[in-house]
Amino acid sequence: MTNPDVSAVRDADRIVGLLEAEGKGPGRLIINRFKPELVRRGDMLGTADVLEILAIDLIGLVPEDEAVLVSSNRGTPAALIEKSRAGKTFHDVARRLLGDDVPFASTDDHDGLIDRFARRVRRGERP
Numbered sequence: 001m002t003n004p005d006v007s008a009v010r011d012a013d014r015i016v017g018l019l020e021a022e023g024k025g026p027g028r029l030i031i032n033r034f035k036p037e038l039v040r041r042g043d044m045l046g047t048a049d050v051l052e053i054l055a056i057d058l059i060g061l062v063p064e065d066e067a068v069l070v071s072s073n074r075g076t077p078a079a080l081i082e083k084s085r086a087g088k089t090f091h092d093v094a095r096r097l098l099g100d101d102v103p104f105a106s107t108d109d110h111d112g113l114i115d116r117f118a119r120r121v122r123r124g125e126r127p
Helices: 006-021 036-041 047-054 066-074 085-097 113-122
Strands: 028-034 057-063
Touching (some): 028 047, 066 085
Parallel strands (some): 028 057
8 A cells, every 4th residue: 555645655656566576465455644736746757657657566556645644543444434425435345356257447647746757758848
């Protein structure tokens, strides 16, 4: 599990390498505290960026959700809070781990840092 910021993804990359070196891979990935608006502004890595760096299968994309804070303060699992987007994602991840084919919710995060960099290079612009 990682947050989609550069330092956290670097740490995750190190862990993926350690798992593979120990023969315990391939790992599977959950991206936590995801905010599409930050991706659009270029302040957070997009899903494609993280997947390109880590090169492991994604099993969950957990949106930033204040229901998680509320559930933590109440001592109630977020997965049990009705209308919690993160809670629904946790249910979906559990189903994927059990082998169910569960589609990912749309995130509209197609404009990550690496995506924008690649577009500029293709257009011949300076990154």
